[in-house]
Amino acid sequence: MLESTTPILEVRNLTKHYRLVQAVKGISFSIPTGICFGLLGPNGAGKSTTIEMIEGIKKPSSGEILYKGAPRGEDFAQQCGIQFQSTALPDFLLVREVLALFHSFYDKTLAIDELVTLCDLGEFLDQEANRLSGGQKQRLLLALALINDPEIVFLDEPTTGLDPQSRRRFWHLIDRIKKQGKTVILTTHYMDEAESLCDDLVIIDHGKIIDQGSPQALLQKHLPHRQVSLHTETVIESAAVTGDVSATPGVVTIDTLSVEKTLQELMAFDLDLSTLRVHNPTLEDLFIKLTGHALRD
Numbered sequence: 612m613l614e615s616t617t618p619i620l621e622v623r624n625l626t627k628h629y630r631l632v633q634a635v636k637g638i639s640f641s642i643p644t645g646i647c648f649g650l651l652g653p654n655g656a657g658k659s660t661t662i663e664m665i666e667g668i669k670k671p672s673s674g675e676i677l678y679k680g681a682p683r684g685e686d687f688a689q690q691c692g693i694q695f696q697s698t699a700l701p702d703f704l705l706v707r708e709v710l711a712l713f714h715s716f717y718d719k720t721l722a723i724d725e726l727v728t729l730c731d732l733g734e735f736l737d738q739e740a741n742r743l744s745g746g747q748k749q750r751l752l753l754a755l756a757l758i759n760d761p762e763i764v765f766l767d768e769p770t771t772g773l774d775p776q777s778r779r780r781f782w783h784l785i786d787r788i789k790k791q792g793k794t795v796i797l798t799t800h801y802m803d804e805a806e807s808l809c810d811d812l813v814i815i816d817h818g819k820i821i822d823q824g825s826p827q828a829l830l831q832k833h834l835p836h837r838q839v840s841l842h843t844e845t846v847i848e849s850a851a852v853t854g855d856v857s858a859t860p861g862v863v864t865i866d867t868l869s870v871e872k873t874l875q876e877l878m879a880f881d882l883d884l885s886t887l888r889v890h891n892p893t894l895e896d897l898f899i900k901l902t903g904h905a906l907r908d
């Protein structure tokens with residue numbers, strides 16, 4: 612019997628060489644059951660190659676992949692759910708027909724009604740699948756990835772190219788899937804997506820993991836300071852506040868470990884605080900700090 616502490620998936624020292632490129636250079640991580648795990652990195656970092664090796668679509672050059680503590684069996688592809696970056700759907704079929712078709716491929720399935728509710732497909736069931744909007748198509752592809760009621764679901768850049776509203780709607784669906792106890796593995800180059808969805812993540816650059824942990828833990832570890840900034844002509848001496856003060860004409864910025872303390876100290880200056888802003892570091896800031904370059908370079 613699987614112990615509750617056994618990770619649902621473990622990757623040990625995974626590498627992948629293409630002819631001229633070493634795309635993945637020794638990646639290791641383990642994923643507990645029921646979380647959303649992210650592989651975050653810029654284009655070409657090696658995210659898709661890594662996820663495709665785990666899915667069984669690409670063969671690793673070396674390394675080990677364990678599913679529930681053992682090498683993946685022949686039927687792994689049947690047991691997991693995969694949402695590809697793009698999937699060709701049969702021409703002229705309505706969404707309800709596509710669902711019925713894919714449903715017929717598997718022995719173990721989720722009921723179509725349940726999929727429709729889970730992925731918000733109700734409003735376009737009678738439309739042609741190949742004429743859906745980007746957001747609708749991604750919801751349909753998610754439903755297809757869930758059709759065999761998998762315990763583990765792989766989503767490779769599922770929201771790339773979607774408008775902000777469709778992206779957020781998709782995030783809600785991922786939350787719903789997690790609430791069902793499924794483990795979600797997600798690749799993304801959107802920092803806000805990783806921050807909002809992932810319980811745990813690896814940051815990948817040039818085929819290597821540069822750090823891993825929960826978004827909060829990583830931010831706390833590398834960027835514990837908050838930035839408090841304020842439009843004012845008043846000179847604020849460093850000695851008067853807790854934190855590092857820097858000033859440009861008309862703006863004072865204080866890097867602080869305690870926003871509360873800094874605010875209390877600022878009150879003593881009798882300033883107009885209406886322009887005060889507190890900047891919490893983001894994963895984007897973290898990525899720049901760790902790699903020295905922006906995510907979309």
Ligand SMILES: Nc1ncnc2c1ncn2[C@@H]1O[C@H](COP(=O)(O)OP(=O)(O)OP(=O)(O)O)[C@@H](O)[C@H]1O
Binds near residue numbers: 630634656657
């Ligand atoms: N089939 C292939 N043959 C040769 N090189 C490849 C192949 N697939 C990927 N690569 C190279 O391997 C590296 C990693 O690519 P990969 O697609 O895994 O990155 P990624 O992080 O998923 O990027 P993206 O976000 O653009 O999908 C890149 O340099 C890419 O050009």
